Amino acid sequence: MADSGTTTGRRSGKRERLVAAAARVLHEQGVEKTTIADIARTADVPVGNVYYYFKTKDQLVEAAIEEQGRTLHTLLAALDRLPEPQGRLKALVRGWVDQRDLAARYGCPTGSMASELDKRADGLDRVVADVMRRLLDWTEHQFQAMGRADARELAVALISAYQGVSLLTNTFRDPDLMAAEGERLERWIDSLVRPPS
Amino acid sequence: MADSGTTTGRRSGKRERLVAAAARVLHEQGVEKTTIADIARTADVPVGNVYYYFKTKDQLVEAAIEEQGRTLHTLLAALDRLPEPQGRLKALVRGWVDQRDLAARYGCPTGSMASELDKRADGLDRVVADVMRRLLDWTEHQFQAMGRADARELAVALISAYQGVSLLTNTFRDPDLMAAEGERLERWIDSLVRPPS
């Protein structure tokens, strides 16, 4: 039932295909460089038909961002099943490292979209900010659960570290940067556990 | 000094104005969203005249990136005059914090260009990578001077932290994020000084 046809009743899957294609192509090529035709072709949907599902390109971009948000939600929900907060954070980091080859080629999906859309004041920047905020909030919760009073600051530090090293990994096309930083971050997380005095 | 007319002899300063305008507008609007006309208008130069100085838009973008490289070079040269490596690094961080309002509005100039250009394979991505590498190398040198064997890794960590928090600062339009992370980074740098055993 969950997210069935938000708009459409028919189950042809075109809308879903468009969103998935958009998410992928926008990540790979960037928002400005990607044309509606690019996305339509990838989704195997006729160009004219796109506008039945999305009134403008921006709405399709928005849907793609929200798709990222959903993916993130699923990931975090899975992590939540782990027993310890530091374990969850380290699993998050390990997930990033696992994706290092993709990051080397295209950067972090959310981060590169944020970077591009932050220059615009059309509301799309707020949508991507929401996704980022959800990640930040979840991370803060983990640090809180670890008993840290500076949880927000630590969350910003961790997410920043990831976003930054994604950028460097992409800039230098070197997945190893992400791997090394991942290890460092895991050690750092361990160091933050309050010692049972 | 002395690098006045890099290419053009006449001293009308149009080339310089174009590069400066490009650097600013490209940072503010992004590469794809910025038209040659935008830059020309900002530099108060007729559109057709831009092509007297730069054969293509890409060449103008390249010049703007190299201008960033020159700015960076000047900054690092100034920092080099400080006595201690950790002092230099902390001064670097303080410089970032001083620019936090700009970062909140447009992100880090180099970082956002890197993010956008990394998706392209036209050589512009290598130009921005060079600038980033110069910053990374300098940072590594400082950590080496501090006697750290893991200097490269630390350099990646520091620059990543900056790039990442620039992105968050921009995404959430919150300069305080940069300020807080700056303080944290300064403390972190202090903690890395080898204790005089």
Place this chain on the structure above:
Amino acid sequence: MADSGTTTGRRSGKRERLVAAAARVLHEQGVEKTTIADIARTADVPVGNVYYYFKTKDQLVEAAIEEQGRTLHTLLAALDRLPEPQGRLKALVRGWVDQRDLAARYGCPTGSMASELDKRADGLDRVVADVMRRLLDWTEHQFQAMGRADARELAVALISAYQGVSLLTNTFRDPDLMAAEGERLERWIDSLVRPPS
């Protein structure tokens, strides 16, 4: 017949109109002097729409040349129905003479395109060469059928004579040049018939 929608299925005829307009306007104005807008206007098609049918101006030019090739093919097929080779050749010459007013204004369509495109190395020169070669080959066949061992040389001579007098007719805006040369060529063709020894 049968060559209706070569590429496009819909029967609006725009593609055909564009090719016809291109063939005409390119002949009248030359390739370089003709803008896409000129052709679009002549075909009564909005400029932007041209690019739905042809990716580049060169592709439209190519289509126009191939249209000439098709016209030539039709002409030669009609001539082939004549019983004697020398009759076919003389009918060909008479066709040229019939078109002398057009030649006086714009020259031979194929010849003037060849002249202009031969200076370029973009492949368009080969397309027009193909059309010319087809005419040359057909002419050679007729001379062969007349029992001439020097058929190729004679074919070159005949086509050259036509192309050359087209140029002079155009240069001096004098259709009579074509008429006179046509008569001379007919006599020449007659003189080549092997006398029944």
Place this chain on the structure above:
Amino acid sequence: MADSGTTTGRRSGKRERLVAAAARVLHEQGVEKTTIADIARTADVPVGNVYYYFKTKDQLVEAAIEEQGRTLHTLLAALDRLPEPQGRLKALVRGWVDQRDLAARYGCPTGSMASELDKRADGLDRVVADVMRRLLDWTEHQFQAMGRADARELAVALISAYQGVSLLTNTFRDPDLMAAEGERLERWIDSLVRPPS
């Protein structure tokens, strides 16, 4: 006295260099494809300076055509020193054959200019027509001297043959076409000599 500085008194040779460069480049690239900058570069003259000698591009083109006319005049004057008219005509043909490699690459200078400029009604077409007419007239004179009453018609036939085979030679990039047709024309000229009855 001949062609000293028609306009300029100073003997810097820039005007001459411009005309020579124009004649060459216009032949190689065509009129429309050639920019003033192309010619200026070839002549090693600053772009802005061109307009001191020629008010418009068309005037420079005109000068280049007249330069062709002068070259033709020199050639015909040389041929006039030969004793027999048929010898002069055959020498003319041999000159064409000698230039066959150039023709294969760029066609006949006068012919290709005529072809391109005939589409325009700006007077340039008349200038090139004058050059062509001078060649035609001279040829007619030779046939008259040979006692032919149909001298004009024969002149048109000979010049047409040359212009036409130049075009084919260029189209098929085959200098041999010109060589073979040259031999044929020489034989033809010989056949026209009135037998001393």
Place this chain on the structure above:
DNA sequence: TATGAATGAGTGTTCATTCAT
């Protein structure tokens, strides 16, 4: 005279968006 620089009207091409069926 000489010359680098300036200017602006095109030109080919792209693309989001709309329309007719």
Place this chain on the structure above:
DNA sequence: CATGAATGAACACTCATTCAT
């Protein structure tokens, strides 16, 4: 709902011509 086609407003880039010195 679906779809090929239509539309027009950009945009990067070119070039003849002019200008200031």
